[in-house]
Amino acid sequence: MFPRIPVLLVPLFLAVSTRAAENAGDTFTDPKSAGPDFAFQGEYVGQGSAAQVIAEGDGKFRIVGFTPGLPGTSDEVEKKVEGPAQREGNKVTFDSADWSGEIVDGVLTGKNKDGNSYRLTKTERKSPTLGAKPPKEAIVLFDGSSADQWDGGKITADGFLAMGVKSKKSFQAGTLHIEFRTPFMSKARGQGRGNSGVYLQDRYEVQILDSFGLKGENNECGGIYSIAKPRVNMAFPPLSWQTYDIDFEPAVFDASGTKTRPATITVRHNGVLIHDRVEVSKGTTAAGRKEGAESGPIQLQNHGNPVAFRNIWFVPKN
Numbered sequence: 142m143f144p145r146i147p148v149l150l151v152p153l154f155l156a157v158s159t160r161a162a163e164n165a166g167d168t169f170t171d172p173k174s175a176g177p178d179f180a181f182q183g184e185y186v187g188q189g190s191a192a193q194v195i196a197e198g199d200g201k202f203r204i205v206g207f208t209p210g211l212p213g214t215s216d217e218v219e220k221k222v223e224g225p226a227q228r229e230g231n232k233v234t235f236d237s238a239d240w241s242g243e244i245v246d247g248v249l250t251g252k253n254k255d256g257n258s259y260r261l262t263k264t265e266r267k268s269p270t271l272g273a274k275p276p277k278e279a280i281v282l283f284d285g286s287s288a289d290q291w292d293g294g295k296i297t298a299d300g301f302l303a304m305g306v307k308s309k310k311s312f313q314a315g316t317l318h319i320e321f322r323t324p325f326m327s328k329a330r331g332q333g334r335g336n337s338g339v340y341l342q343d344r345y346e347v348q349i350l351d352s353f354g355l356k357g358e359n360n361e362c363g364g365i366y367s368i369a370k371p372r373v374n375m376a377f378p379p380l381s382w383q384t385y386d387i388d389f390e391p392a393v394f395d396a397s398g399t400k401t402r403p404a405t406i407t408v409r410h411n412g413v414l415i416h417d418r419v420e421v422s423k424g425t426t427a428a429g430r431k432e433g434a435e436s437g438p439i440q441l442q443n444h445g446n447p448v449a450f451r452n453i454w455f456v457p458k459n
Contacts, residue, residue: 305443
């Protein structure tokens with residue numbers, strides 16, 4: 142069962158000047174300077190169909206078509222078609238044996254190989270837990286006012302927590318709420334595209350990556366790194382604010398130091414359950430410390446990409 146994720150229909154495409162310099166750099170944290178391709182990338186929905194348009198740099202795109210809607214909207218969502226597209230000025234066009242069409246002013250129109258017409262409108266989904274307020278028993282780790290709860294903590298120019306930090310406090314079982322934003326890096330690929338990670342106890346990583354439009358593997362966004370892939374790829378487009386709500390139970394060790402129960406992790410990505418009490422048999426790749434009975438901090442990994450964080454809090458489990 143999938144929760145309802147608010148969707149903002151955008152009837153008219155926001156005008157973006159083609160004079161925006163794509164050569165000014167390959168990494169963008171501000172939509173206003175992200176170049177003309179940024180305005181086309183995103184999610185589109187119509188009657189019984191949907192699409193994700195992924196920017197791949199220099200006016201090139203990849204479009205993935207789904208029925209009956211976007212990933213995470215129901216159990217029946219199925220990928221039906223995928224292919225390249227190309228921007229020319231203020232229009233993106235695509236033409237293959239499976240489908241053909243164009244994107245103009247925020248509307249994707251065309252026909253499939255059976256001759257059926259479709260019309261999809263650009264949308265912007267929001268996580269139902271975006272901006273969630275911490276309960277009174279929560280330990281607030283970042284609310285925008287200070288980075289003092291973090292070793293090496295720095296606030297970005299736009300008021301968010303920069304990656305590459307560890308919490309000063311250590312934790313055992315509980316629930317973590319965290320909001321993150323990956324940069325727009327259309328020319329990058331794979332692990333070089335908006336990479337970071339949330340480490341529970343500095344041992345177990347829930348991967349952060351710009352995985353918009355990808356398959357959803359264990360090293361992509363939402364994956365418990367190298368251990369378990371998400372049930373569904375719930376990654377939103379880059380520069381969208383996304384949420385992780387993570388329930389964590391640490392591994393249990395006996396008096397001799399022998400592990401008697403593995404750590405378990407439950408993850409909701411943008412409000413959708415993608416891991417349900419997954420047993421993590423070992424510390425994940427690049428963990429900061431070995432498994433053990435002692436508590437550990439939360440690490441927000443620095444992988445060289447400017448991933449930003451906000452509204453971070455942890456509710457300990459008694």
